[in-house]
Amino acid sequence: SQTIHQWPATLVQPVGSPLSLECTVEGTSNPNLYWYRQAAGRGLQLLFYSVGIGQISSEVPQNLSASRPQDRQFILSSKKLLLSDSGFYLCAWSHQNTEAFFGQGTRLTVV
Amino acid sequence: AQRVTQPEKLLSVFKGAPVELKCNYSYSGSPELFWYVQYSRQRLQLLLRHISRESIKGFTADLNKGETSFHLKKPFAQEEDSAMYYCALSGPDRGSTLGRLYFGRGTQLTVWP
Numbered sequence A: 001s002q003t004i005h006q007w008p009a010t011l012v013q014p015v016g017s018p019l020s021l022e023c024t025v026e027g028t029s030n031p032n033l034y035w036y037r038q039a040a041g042r043g044l045q046l047l048f049y050s051v052g053i054g055q056i057s058s059e060v061p062q063n064l065s066a067s068r069p070q071d072r073q074f075i076l077s078s079k080k081l082l083l084s085d086s087g088f089y090l091c092a093w094s095h096q097n098t099e100a101f102f103g104q105g106t107r108l109t110v111v
Numbered sequence B: 001a002q003r004v005t006q007p008e009k010l011l012s013v014f015k016g017a018p019v020e021l022k023c024n025y026s027y028s029g030s031p032e033l034f035w036y037v038q039y040s041r042q043r044l045q046l047l048l049r050h051i052s053r054e055s056i057k058g059f060t061a062d063l064n065k066g067e068t069s070f071h072l073k074k075p076f077a078q079e080e081d082s083a084m085y086y087c088a089l090s091g092p093d094r095g096s097t098l099g100r101l102y103f104g105r106g107t108q109l110t111v112w113p
Helices: none
Strands: A003-007 A010-013 A019-026 A032-039 A043-052 A055-058 A065-070 A073-078 A087-094 A106-110 B010-014 B019-021 B032-038 B045-049 B072-074 B083-092 B099-103 B107-112
Touching: A003 A087, A010 A019, A019 A032, A019 A087, A019 A106, A032 A073, A032 B099, A043 A065, A043 A073, A043 B099, A055 A065, A073 A087, B010 B019, B019 B107
Parallel strands: A010 A106, B010 B107
Antiparallel strands: A003 A019, A019 A073, A032 A043, A032 A087, A043 A055, A065 A073, A087 A106, B019 B072, B032 B045, B032 B083, B083 B099, B083 B107
16 A cells, blocks of 8 residues: 655754755555645645655745655755744645645744 | 645534535646545544545545535544544656655544534
8 A cells, every 4th residue: 555754843943054855655656746835824745746756836936845756755955944944844645637645744843 | 745635624513413524636738636534642544535436434525627626525523533634736847757745734623512
């Protein structure tokens, strides 16, 4: 069966420090991969999505970047975190126009 | 551009009352519409999709292309239905045949005993 792992679950980082959140998928191949930020009152904001290795589409300009070094690995990064980067980040995978499966999420607090 | 609109952030009903969570979308092609649910301390998960036309946990949703709506309905709400509900849209963007998955901001449903 397919599973999705996202870590860490919680993270506290100082302003200006780098960020790396990792997401891996098991049990499927060539998935579409997504990074979302879930904010109270704003719902799920699509940050990045990828349809293949090295193929990244960015939805909104921001202080974050994403990479897909392997078929089932999706990484969310930042070189220098801002206070406004605090939030709850969700990784998800799907196949074209089918159900999406979500990770457990990462609560990021930038202090 | 806002593609999925859920006008209600919060919705409260009493147990046994009917409930309708509204969702409107903006899309020029033929999208796939979904409802996702997040119960307390659980992962976001699919509730239903329009293409399957099925009832899940007593919930149904009909795609109305004329009104560009995909409202979620249940005739008799239960306390265990209390959760955050997200409407979502998937479809290819202009110039691409590959779909993105967009969510509304969510509606927190509370069902009182």
